[in-house]
Amino acid sequence: MTARSSLTVVLAAGEGTRMRSSLPKVLHPVAGQSLLAHVLDAAPHGAGASLAVVIGPDHKAVADEVKRVRADAATFVQAERLGTAHAVLAAREAIARGADDLLVAFGDTPLISAETFARLRAPLEKGAALAVLGFRAADPTGYGRLLLEGDHLMAIREHADASAEERKVTLCNAGVMAFEGRRALEILDRIGNANSKGEYYLVDAVAIVREMGLEAVVIETSEDEVRGINNKAQLAEAEAVMQARLRQAALDAGVTLIAPETVHLAADTKFGSDVTIEPFVVIGPGVTIADGAVIHSFSHIVQTSIGKKASIGPYARLRPGTSLGDGVRIGNFVETKAATIEAGAKVNHLSYVGDAHVGANSNLGAGTITCNYDGFFKHKTTIGEGAFVGTNSSLVAPVKIGKGAYIGSGSVITKDVPDDAMAVERSPQNNRDGGAARYREMKMRAKAAKEG
Known part of the structure; x- marks a missing residue:
């Protein structure tokens, strides 16, 4: 039997003025991904599935996000805002x-799931012309009520138009709908604008379907899943719901979260087995953590690949483009960016490694800095396998440190160091006998003169 084809139309033309932001509403993030991206990911994929996104005029950023997430999607512009059916x-x-x-x-509505879209489509295969997504509201004030007779949806009554008895109904309209495709245009074209605002409302489709002698039904879901975002408070509420979902999914997959409520995850975070996350860790988009890795407290990680049995933090910052091999140790107050650090290497404390390649089993002492930026361009540092870089060393890129090379503590390295060579760059130490006493005496006299 051939699978049914689908078209998902996602309405994304709203300006979102209540967000108090220049960023279009649907581009605000939840769990490191735009609101729109969550919906596009949940919409049907694969053979027979197509996608159309309706955007506002001059919303190039929204169109770009659509193409980034779903290259198969088409975009259409709603030049005038005349209601949901018009959109x-x-x-x-x-x-x-x-x-x-x-x-x-x-x-x-970033919390909607692929499973809910599938459930919404199921009645159409059984002959319904329209399926409406509904939820049981804790406080239904302001929501359109779904009025049923048995299993049949008879009408959607807006709160302002509902009778006292109808307002007691807690089954509310989520706005999401599924139409039988062969009749969809006929139904949509019958929707009129005979209302106070002169707009075309999608909710009127229910009455039209009933007038046509066709079947309309309701599919229920949770109130959380259909949360719409209209302001920053609602954005924060959706973030909280999403984070709870992601933490539970991680726990179910075997990740050890010592204090789950303190850990922030991204929607695309990927975990191996036996991963441990300590309290107060923030994981942004694009992070993969392999088997047995431990992320210690107060670490912040974005767009990073972490190898097996690696140890990160506490207080580590891994920035975009970081790739860590198996068994790598990144210690406290270490920052990395666009850095590949091979298996077994150690960067244990107070270091910055940016635009660099660090060979396997190398050791970078405390305070090691790769000086990657000259004020105009970024340059690369390459450190060979098994190299040792002493404490408080500055490696001025572009520079190469050979395999097995040794850099003396406190060195400023500006030239390449061959394999197995030792490089030490320091000014000669000059001890001046009695110099400290003379210096103190001079300063005390100056201070007394100033105070006198």
């Missing part, structure tokens, strides 16, 4: 191609 019909060209199922979703 859907901005994608008329895509709808007219006649997918079996038409899904309508919103770009500001």
Whole structure:
């Protein structure tokens, strides 16, 4: 049996003025990913699945995000904002191609899941013309009510228009809908604008389906899953829900989270087995942590690959482009950026390693700095396998430290060091007998003169 084809239309044209931000609403992040990206990831993928995103005029950043997340998606511009049904019909060209199922979703509902989209489509295969996603609201004030007779959806009544009895209904409209594709345009085109605002509302589709003698049904989900984001407070609430989900998924996968509520994860974080995360760790987008790695407290990690049995932190900062081999040790107050550190290497404390390649089993002493920026360009430092860099050394890139080389503590290295060579760069030490006493005496006299 051939799988049903689908078109998902995601409405993402809102300005989001209540966010008090110049960033379009759907580009605000939750768990390191834009609101829109979460919805696009959840929408149906694969053969027979197509995607259309309706954006506002001059929203190039939104269009770019669509292409970044789903290269298969088409974008359509809603030039005028005349209601949700009007927004859907901005994608008329895509709808007219006649997918079996038409899904309508919103770009500001990041908690919706692929499973919910699948459940919403299921009644269409059984003959329903429309399936509406609903939820049981703890406080239904302001929400449209879903009015049922048995299992049949009869109407969506907006709160302002609901009777006292209808307002007692807690089953509310989430806004997300699925249409039987062959009838979708016919239903949408019948929606009128005979209301106080002169706009075309998607909720009117229920009454039209009933007038056509067709079936409309409700699929229920949790209130959390359909949280819309209209302001920064709601954004924070969605973040909290997402973080709880991600922590639970990590725990279920066998990750040890010593204090889960203190750990911040990204939606795309990947864990191996037997990983341990200590309290107060922040993991941003693009992080992979392999088997047996330990992330110690107060570390911040973004766009980094961490090898097996690596030890990170406490108080480590791993910036984008970091790749750590198996058994690497990154200690307290170490920062890395665009750095490959091979297996068994150690950078244990108070160091910066940027734009660098560090060979296996090398050791970088406390205070080692790769001086990668000359004020105009970035330059690379290469440290060979088994090299030892002494405490408080500055490696001025571009520079190469050979295999097995030894750098004396306190050196400023500006020239390449051959394999197995020792490089020491220091000014000769000059001890002046009695110099400290003379210096103190001079300063005391100056201080007395100033105070007198």
